[in-house]
Amino acid sequence: MNKYVYDYNASDMFKLLNVSNPSNDKLVPLMAKIAAGLSTSIVVYGGSETAGSLGYQVGFNLRCRAPGRDNFGMFLCGWPERLQQWLRVASGNTDSRVENRAVSGTTSSTFISGLSMLLQQDLESPPDLIILDTLVNDASMGGSKPFEQDTYEMIKATFETFVRILHIFLPQVPVLILVTSCGRCGIYARAHYEVANYYHMPFVNYPDAGSGSREGARNFVWRPGGENHPGPETHQLIADAMAFVLCQAWRKYKAGASYKHIHNEVVNQPFPLITLSRPEVIERYHVCLHPLSFYSARQNWSMQPQRLGGDWSLYEDRPGKPGWISLKAGSQMDFEVSFGEQPQIAITYLRSYDGTGAAEMKLSGPGGRAGLNCKWDLHYSESYTWWLRRVQDNLASGFSNTWASNGMMSNVKPNSTLNLTVTNTGDVKVKLLKAQSDGCYVAHSSSVCGGWSSTDEWGKWGKWGKWGKWGKWGEWGEWGEWGKWGEWGMWGWWGRWGRWGRWGNQWNRRPSKLKAGETCRRSRQPAYNRLVTLATTKKGKKGKWGTRITGKDKGFGGGKGKDFGGGKGKVKGKGKDKGKGKGKGEDGKGKGKGKGQVVIEPHRHEGVFVSKGKDDSLVTRNMVPGESVYGEKRLVAESADNEEKIEYRVWNPFRSKLGAAIVGGIGAMPIKPGSKVLYLGAASGTTVSHVSDMVGPTGMVYAVEFSHRPGRDLTNMSKRRPNIIPIVEDARQPQRYRMLIQMVDVIFADVAQPDQARIVTHNASYFLKNNGMILISIKASCVDSTAAPEAVFASEVDKLRKDGCKPKEQLTLEPYHRDHALVLAVYRPDKKKKVLLGVSSADLPQELLAFLNERGCSCQRAEVPRHAAMTRAQMAEFSKHWPLTYRRPSVEPLELSDEMRAAYTALLQLAAAEGAKRSQDCCGCVVADRSGRVLAVAAEDVDEDRPLQHAVMACIDAVAAARATAAEAELPTGKRARADEEGYLCQDCEVVTTHEPCVMCAMALVHSRVRLVAYREPDPEFGGLGGALSLHLCSSLNHQFRVLRFKEVSDDTSSLS
Structure with a gap:
């Protein structure tokens, strides 16, 4: 540095x-x-x-x-x-x-x-x-x-x-x-x-x-x-x-x-x-460090509104500025807000000088009303926070930077939970960003959860001097009223290991010594005394011998507790130092229940639950208790009547688009118990397994996956889940599996293809009921990696609209999945569905036309194309009747200047001369940059010891060696290895060879990222650039390049084509 x-x-x-x-x-x-x-x-x-x-x-x-x-x-x-x-x-x-x-x-x-x-x-x-x-x-x-x-x-x-x-x-x-x-x-x-x-x-x-x-x-x-x-x-x-x-x-x-x-x-x-600030000023901006309710449009992990009515929706009206936005009067949105001892709420919303209106806030029950004026005369836009609190009985204050009184909080009771409704009062934009409620404010103190002194009113150090009323360490000294470790000592009331010992309900019984079938779990105890308890209920052992203290031993352990406690203490000490020990062990009768309490609460979406604990998680009820699908955690909780144990599986939103949408606060979830779901792009079944849990035994999941390797895992997983039917087929051709699927209620798609919108609507036309729901996960980079994600999402939504889908909700999946969005839409096809009948020349029979007209079908005559589309214009025309794809033809006319033809011909002659040095028909190769400077020349030299020494491979190796040598002189030692690994790249290079490269050499050219390849003699048996294969045109590879072929004009001359 x-x-x-x-x-x-x-x-x-x-x-x-x-x-x-x-x-x-x-x-x-x-x-x-x-x-x-x-x-x-x-x-x-x-x-x-x-x-x-x-x-x-x-x-x-x-x-x-x-x-x-x-x-x-x-x-x-x-x-x-x-x-x-x-x-x-x-x-x-x-x-x-x-x-x-x-x-x-x-x-x-x-x-x-x-x-x-x-x-x-x-x-x-x-x-x-x-x-x-x-x-x-x-x-x-x-x-x-x-x-x-x-x-x-x-x-x-x-x-x-x-x-x-x-x-x-x-x-x-x-x-x-x-x-x-x-x-x-x-x-x-x-x-x-x-x-x-x-x-x-x-x-x-x-x-x-x-x-x-x-x-x-x-x-x-x-x-x-x-x-x-x-x-x-x-x-x-x-x-x-x-x-x-x-x-x-x-x-x-x-x-x-x-x-x-x-x-x-x-x-x-x-x-x-x-x-530093005066108390009456800083107390306006009291903040509780642990708010009871927190809603944020920017943080997906925060709480989400209980209801989005009208046109309220969460989206970004400007890049990087999300919010809950409404444009129509009468639209309502509900938040559940909780208050503590001193109720307070902070609302953050957009204020601007143009295009914003007003809204009304109302608290349910004893709460009042308040108005949000989103428009002001200042010529800039700003995220504006309005703080409202209940100061004392029948008195409330509301302010941002002005002390405008407000009665909305006057009747709010301490430690209450109310419903906050925000209503758009005009057909103008209202944008909410944050809502936070708490109640740890202490009246007449400038505090963050407890109080700050001020330099004003009482002098620099406050009313009681520099260290406060009770001196530097407070009223009770440095460590508080009960000493350094509290009232009951360092380890709490019951000692270091809790009331019942280190290992729980069986004395001196450790989890490592459990018998077969016994389990160990952690119970929900206070933070200062977390016990490891056993789920079994057996009588403990007898108490151990006590320690010898001046001839009197103290009994150790005891009790007949079902879950805690050990054996009854009957041990008498036998002192050898002074007298006889007569200490008798005290009976410890355990009455606690050592059950690992797992609090499971139902989510607002049916079939989904939330586990409450140290780390809140999204869970689903496991249809196959005792088994995980992808290594996820499993939790066990008791039913409401305490007669049944229920197992739940943790749903990881980082591995599931649907899970990320639920955590992100999607407004409606059509997948519910009893639903029939068509899942496109099922992969190995990570999300499919949770959908299986959601629909339950009365529902059905049809899981379609194209790749055979994950399809095998999907099939194995479905063997233990009877409500999953695995289908290893291409989702772009639903006619192949139309006999396996009945009409479904929901289609969920995660296919990550450029034409994913068309794939979804095509399947919907086969299997989705009218007014059925579609959930589609859009990956922007798979559709168009050069466009902004917001533009890609808007384009895909337009495609859905054109195909009979009405989008209802759009949700970005950040931060769990980058450049992803999930769209919820309703499928409403046209009532009069057109029937396209393909005929070549003969007219349609009149009897058939009459039969179709009677049933409300409109017919259209279409000419079925007899050959594949040769141009993009033909592809667009043919796709009106049937969706087609277009592939660039293997041979295209190429306009070359005379200078370029002369340059390539000179390189071909150099390659031919290098090959002629070994034999008459030996392959020669030349690699040059765009300026025509020759970088490498090689001829084929294949034998038993060097089977890979083809001319093309030798040239690529020579270029890599030259570039690696040049890079070593310029880079420090720590970065030479990386330069050596990347030396084979030839993005700016052109390859001219006498013979068509074989398939192996063609793949090496793809891997080296060459710009252009030109050859003279084709190889229909092993050639990789037009002979046996055309690898340079393969769309599944990550690189394509231009290929030129020299055409023989006479015995002594060649011409490029």
Whole structure:
């Protein structure tokens, strides 16, 4: 990394950037990890500028909106992506990453609602650094003037809450504050700087890198972009500025001994317990770290609405900006919200100056009503958060950044669960982003679940001094009222191993010693005392001998408990030191039930369940208890009457498109108990097995799979599940299995083919009932890998509409399956179905026409094509009567200039001369680049010791050897192996040979990615490029190339054709 340090020091571009802040030394430990060769992780939070939104004045805006790694099209343009590229090159570690969690149009006020849920994923593997890019539109002004004192206080309070929540979850991770503000955002920068300075956080003010004047700084920061969003040049400058800051930290790390004091003096500085903002301001933005209800359109793992009525739907109206959207008046959406001791709810929705309307919110039962006004006069769009809470009886407050009173929360009872209904009141767009409810707010305190002191009202350290009312360690000392380990000691009330010993209900009985048929499971006990209990109920052994203490032994164990406890203690100690031991073991009678409690709750979709525990999971009831299909976990729970044990199978959404859709919150699920389902693309039966569980013994699943290898696994699995009928056939030809399938209720398709929409509707015409349901999983890259996924999804939906399907719902399957979407549609074919009768010349008999007309059928005469389509125009015409495919003909006319013909002829002569050196009819080969420069020449030299020394193979090997030798001189040692592996690639090469390459050589040419092959003499018996096979035209291979053939004109000349 030293090389890059010196490069940045040599530049004076950032000479005015202030990096002397002592708190910046917190970045030095990160450098130690880089120096050790370890991968690093940096997480960035911010708004639209951080996400990569460009100014509208930038001419190449569209070029930068290519799909990013998280399917958010703007990320590739943002400075975090550019910083990641620099970090990987500078550190030499390609696993280092900069994760961009920016969300466009978002403020600190919006981010802190639900931030605790987002940070849960970082607890097991925390990042090494968090960069907080201060938001241009921070803390919505709500109509206030930009420089009012109230606005400044609100910005400071929300940003401070953001910082404190980060510290609560990730206290050891340094947070770097980066200011990239625009020219009119001075009030924001001042508030952010005060928070950073108060909490001793690294702080970088990017505008300092400009000239000394304010106008010069603006021109430097905001070039050449728009008012709110800078251009790509500025994004690169921000990335360079961040690289400069990291390089300065690297220099301090390399200084060595002079910075050994950093760990104690800087990194371990105490985090302030008292808030900077005034209590009456910061308490407006109270956040509970563990909300009781959390709904988010962006996080698929969050809760989902209980009902989507009218035209409410979850989709992205702009790339990377999902939300629940309604365009029609009267549409209603229901959320189930739970409250605690102090009820509070936060609603995040889109506010804009154009194209937005209003909605009404209503809480069921004692709750009231409130209105959402989604339109304002400010000329920008923003994710706006409205906080409403019940302050005291018959009094409620509702605010965002204004204290507008509201009665919706006034009658909400503590610890209640209500239904929140959101109704669109006009035929204009309403977009909801998040909803969160909790109840851990403490009245009249500025707190995140418990309270923060403030520097105002009671002085810097609060009412009771620096350490609070009871001193530094609280009222009861450093370890609390009961000492360091609590009231009952270090291991809890019943000791280290719990009340009944380490191994559960049988004394000194370990799971490893179980007899055949006995099982061991973990019971649901409190977190401080989790016991491993046995499912058997047997009488325990007698108590062991006690320990000798001054001649009196203490009995050990005892009791006749059915599930816990052991044998009755009757042991008397026999002391040898002093007197006779008379200690008698106490009887311990266990009465607890050591059953592994598994809480299973029904999902809102029939046939699907949810297991509640440490990790909530989606499960289905196992039709074949005791067996797994793909290695999934199995759970056992008791029925409601405790008379039957039921086994469930965990459904992994990462391995199932249907499971991902259910976890993602699909609104309707037509697959239910008793349904008949046609499953296209069944593979080895992973999802089919769960569908089998859902439909139950009264339903039926017809599983169609084309490949024989997974079809064999599917067949073996179906032997133990009588409601699955495996069919190993091509789904594109349903007529082959039409005699095996009756009319079905649902078709689920996961075929991943370019024409998957046509395959589904074609099968629907055979087997699906009218008004039956279709579930189709669309993989965008299989349909068109060059188009944006959103465009592919829209195109496939249009195809479904044209074939008689009415789409009802569309759901993306991120993050479980990238570039996938699941579409739910209703099949409603035309009532008058056209019958296409193929005739060549004879007229249709009049009797048959009359018979069909009587039954309401319209007839159409069609000429059946007598030959395959030779052009794409013919293919389009023929497909009107029957779906056809088009393959490019093996021979196409080719226009070559005289110079090209002369060049190829010269190469052919060189190849013929090389072959003639060995024999008259020996094959010769030449490899050249596009400019005509010869790279390799070889002749066939096959014998018993070298059976693969064909001319083509020898040329490819010679090119690879030459390129590998050249690469070794330029690459470091660690990367030579990769260069050697890729040296055989010949994308820019053309091959000219005297004889047609055999099948083996043709496959080698495909594998080497050659551009063009030309040959003179065909080989109808073994040729691979037009003789026995035409591998260059095989659509199933991952590379195709052009083939030219020299045509003999006379004895001495050849011509290309």
